[in-house]
Amino acid sequence: MSTIKLKIDGQTIEVEKGTTILDAAKKINVNIPTLCHHEDLCVSGNCRICVVEVAGRDRLEASCATPAENGMDILTNSAKIRNARKDVVSLLVSEHNTQCTTCYRNTNCELQDLAAEYNVDGDRYLSVLKPNIEVDKSSWSIEKDDSKCIRCQRCVRTCAELQHVNALTASHKGSEMKISTFMDLPFNEVVCTNCGQCVNRCPTGALTERRYFDDVWEAIGDPSKHVVMNTAPSVRVALGEMLGYEVGTRVTGKMVTAMKKMGADSVLDTDFSADLTIIEEGHELLTRLKKVLVDGDSSIKLPMITSCSPGWVKFIEHMFPEYLGHLSTCKSPQQMFGALTKTYYADKKGLDAKDIVSVAIMPCAAKKYEANRPEMNDSGYRDIDAGLTTRELGLMIKQAGLNFQNLEDSNFDSIMGESTGAGVIFGATGGVMEAALRTAYALVTGRSVPFENLNITAVRGTEGIRAASIKIENCLPEWSFLEGVDLNVAVAHGLKNARIIMDEVAAGKSNYHFIEVMGCPGGCIGGGGQPIPTNAEIRAKRIEAIYEEDMSKPIRMSHENPEIVKVYDEFLKEPLGEKSHHLLHTHYRKRNRY
Amino acid sequence: MSNTKLKKADIIFSSYSVAPYEILKLTMNKDKTEVINEILDSGLRGRGGAGFPTGLKWKFMASEQGEEKYIICNADEGEPGTFKDRKLLVEVPRKVISGMAIAAWTTNSKLGIIYLRAEYNYLIPALKKEIEVFDEYAEKFGLDFKVEIFSGAGAYVCGEETALIESMEGKRGEPRNKPPFPINSGYLGKPTLVNNVETFASVSMVCRYGSEKYKSYGTDDQHGSKLFSLSGDSPKEGVHELELGMKISDFVEEFGDGDTKAVQIGGVAGFCIPRKDFDKTIIGEGNTTGGATMIFNSTRSMYNVLHNYLEFFAEESCGQCTPCRVGTQQLLKGIEAVKAGDKPESYLDDLVKLSKTMKITSKCGLGQSVTNSFASIVKNYKEEMLY
């Protein structure tokens, strides 16, 4: 790799050829401000905030988009730059809805930060904000407010490069240029998976999640309602970021305390139903394998693909509707939880299901949509009444005036509050696969997976698509048909990689038996409802925390969860049994691809 | 007109009787590098407005490796006041295509595309006929070079070479970051040479007359002849081929209507020269070389003129970069506000400063050029901005 030498602010440095001025400056601890730039995305160079002076040139250069060259003499801070940058920020402000006091991203907005840093005078220029901009609230998951858009196109690039959905585009030009859906139709009328990755990367409040926490407060305040909250694995390793903790801090105990103090009648754990999902899905996989390998049943589709990511589910419904047979019929842990809450839980606690309000706290934007899918009412009621994001929970904790950092730890309530390490790792990409393998292998061979500490590192990591193979040997008699089989598995995260997987399946070239697909890069810990900002480092730290939590659990395999054993004994009877089919499994629908 | 130092030239529209594509044939008998050096030596600069030395561009292009290389003729002539390329394509398409063919031969490129603006769709039938003639001769000469026409779809910004390429790739005409430059990574990521219609026609003439003769026209700084599209308050509207280096005062004497108040050189992206500076300003020095010249007499309101320009920019900006997208709107709204008395006179100074910020921060030439006319009109016609 060839290197080049250049000067930045009087300091000579050497960098690899191809390094941008922005990255070169980072090496000497100079942080040039940016807006349209995002580490997860390709270079844009359109906001013109990151401009720097290059000796010999009258024009300023965008440091994010300009490769450093030999002999360049760069200034990152000068009157010329500050004045230009201040002008650019002023222009953005003049195009902006500056009612920050009522904005969801108030205090966490990149434009606000810059405007304050540069002491921008909002009255310097005239307002060119278009009047009467309507907020698009048509979607269950995502809200779009064009009056707050700075047209950085991060959302467009996210939906294009990371997710390959391309639901958003820049449209028109000049003073009419804006970010649009197809024909500017409402979100619920276009091909969008609700993954919310766009929301995570929006620097302002132009794209946010639909918020339902006011409804939840109302339910909590209603004495006739019994509010059950369940939290996903990913929430506990990211919630702290909203409450003063460093990225990657596990705040499980305090989180439970906080929710109890907020007034939830019961604080339960989605990890419980994650364990449940493993039992159901594990058995489903083994059943499919038997039908294919023993019965030669060609109507059974392999590879079987996980179905707990609602962004991914909507993706395959739109993009590969002929292959829905590959999806596991299992509901997601959230929805399984909801269905059981209003049947099993209600029964055991002697409650009338109609008085139960089930609230799911998720790292996810798509789960708001999932909770409202028409078919998700197998309990006889809406299985999940409200889906909240990690961000909304953080807000509620602040609203409740809780001094979070000083709270004591508490445990989840029962009877759906116990979980294993296998349940917790659902939050990381590869986690569902690992959890499933831990249990499936044990079921089939009577032994634990042959990996140290049960950690199947082959399916871990952040590469877009990972593959592994486990040999099944010395099976228990009833599973003898699997003797010697190399179980081929794959893990994909981010819808771009989901598309690659499905293109292979569609071409008949997929040699896997079981595939885990998560709609969001990083898996759920990178979900559309997680604290903002996001980048690879943040996601890596959250993933680390997930595996730490796993190791801290006394029980590491789903089928050993005593509450799981109990729910089968006393209610479901058997995996894939009649009750399971009714409450814990679902069907999918074909949607338009374009 | 006597006593004028304005020099007409007769290079591009010079007529002579030769077999079709004779210039191409003769050029192909030379050494490729020699031909490029001759063009370099002639000092020919891009005639679209940016003025980059043509020979240098071709040199870079020739050194690019690879089978897939493209020659693009930028016929997106969208600069208000410019129509010389239209005339060239109607009257001397052969010279244009010859220039493209010479480019293709010297740089080993196999495909040429004429990017023709949508507004010139009516030129397509005749152009296609000429391309058919060319195909015959190319085959005769053993030149593996095909020419196609790609229609624009109505976007001034697609005159910028990377926006043009984006448009050909089926995308929005949003200019790219440079580097990489089209020569290294252009259409479909391949080496691409983009030159203006007049540049290609000029190349044919350089190859015909030789660089020495070509250099004898113009000044030390700007060689050769240039086509000027003239419109407005002038009895001689049309395309004029002139040597570069004349003073505006000479120009006005020849082409004005006797009551010339201002001359816009270089289209709306160029400069507006007031009467008092006619004598001091030389065309081709410190201003653009696109050649669009509009003459305004004393009946014209410069406020109207500027307002017209700004409406144009605000509409045609591609919209991706902040300074241009918002700045053009600010300048437009700003002069309206000052005129209406909603903003004080001093606000005009703020706007001029803003236009200068746009010059140094905009991503492409569109946003970078707005200050040219904005500052010159506001400065020189302040009264008209206020009353």
Add this chain to the structure above:
Amino acid sequence: MADVAKIIETKVEQYGKDRKALIPILQGIVAEKNYVAKCDMVEIARCLDISAADVYGTASFYSFIEDTEKGKYVIRVCRSITCEMKGKNKILKALEKELRIKLGETTHDKKFSLLETNCLGLCDVGPAMLVNNEPYTQLTPEMIPVIIREHRIKEN
């Protein structure tokens, strides 16, 4: 009726079944129907396997790709400064009068749409306008009814 599928097929043959065929396809449809409808965009998306949003984002960028229904003859009057100086506003008024519509509108019988456009490159022979692809130059208000009548007759 324009057969959009056929138009797409022809352009794909020439340009390939990928993104670079998009603008020729849009132009082909505009040449037939003078605008690209929502369902056309979905059809294009299907044929090129790109998202409908991408088709829309590109189409909406270009002034000559209309996405709302236009008349059979789209009149584009040049609004550049020199055409304005030569009397473009009078021409516009004459058109509005003759067609009985305002700028931006389409006649009830869907025969004519009246738009303004930026520099047509006919500055030395202005005021100028395009009627679909045909240029009309050195216009006077008196010429307008004649030109419009010509086009009405063409119909029959």
